[in-house]
Amino acid sequence: MKKHKKEHHEEHIDETWLIPYADLLTLLLALFIILFASSQVDEKKYAKVMQGLNSAFNGGVSVFEESDTLSIDDISVNDVKNVNENGQDQNQALNDLINKEKQDMEAIKKRLDTFIAENGLTLQLQTNVTSDMLKITIQDYALFDSGKAVVKPEAQKLASIISEMLSMYPDYKVEVAGHTDNIPIKNNEFDSNWDLSSKRSLNFMKYLLRSNNINQARFRSIGYGEYQPIDTNGTLEGRAKNRRVEVNIIRNTIEAKTKTIIP
Template structure:
């Protein structure tokens, strides 16, 4: 009878031998997660320290972990958020381009206003015209305001106009300037000029040379070109149209083309 009671009393104790491998499994899992976390960091010293701690744990029990021998891995708060808050290189370039467009637009509007005031004050509206587009600010000068018929020599009185334009251009030193000559389609065929190409090119060059007499404008900003009769702005079938086609254009060129900008009215 007593043996039976002793046997029943012994069966009441639960077998806890499974706790040992379970604890080992938890330790291994913890070690795995620590290794994975540490391997994602760029600090090799911290990684090596953790590896030494793990080696101690596997060789001599879990004493290394019980004594909190782990090396804390610190990360600056909100590092990921800050990374996305910083503008990318493309965004920075786009912002810089927008600022440059705004500056150029303001500069060219100011220059156009000064030119228009000069034209009005000197009653030159029949001979000069200004136009601001998405590419440039253009000053159009009728040929009779600058040259005698068939000649490329700038009239003495026209030099005052060239000086005034040059003084204004000197105030905006960051823009390239193109001086272009144009003619009508009537053949010239003189001893001085074989074709309208020659006449238009020489007129553009001579007017540009007067602009460059101003020491405040850099010659590296300038170029001259002759278009001859091949870029008319009016018909060549009438005397009035041919008169409009004979012209010199001084263009102040934008460095960045703004998107869908409308022409500024005169």
């Protein structure tokens, strides 16, 4: 009789645990490298990397993705002192930047309010500081003739004043937004309120950019048409308020969305 060799079947050990273990070792290695080099690394890059690591550990965006809730990378060396040298953590540095931006917005608002009062423009211009921007609202009749997008000559002085103030605060982005009421417009120049609001915002922005001290990369214009009213369109007064141009000076940090960076 033939002898049958007894076959032995090896049982494979479950090695799936090696994947998370390897990931953990990689993260620890990256952390030790960062800690070792933290005394020499650029402050802005350090803040950005630490934000990414914290987000990764807490289920947020990864190190290689950008977050739209907080602009840590906008913290400049001039605004934030070296964390290691001064013993400040990133949360304190962020609070300092928030306070600085508050002061900047209030300073611009104060200067504009003085100009508005001295020139009797209180019915045409309003300023308002919110948690994320300084909003300068200009009624359309102060800038344009009805149904037109050509900036009036007398409004060019206003653009020059605003431009001068913006040049003093080069760290902020600026949005120039056009708005209309809900009365349809259709003439040889404009097919819709979208076209009218977009052209008005663009034309006024061009006057803001005439100063040589302005970084044009900071600016954008946008037309919202009739779709962001601030009052009723059921009355003449309400429609007049809705027809406006807004110059929005955007803060880099938004208090309402700010959260702890390092637990």
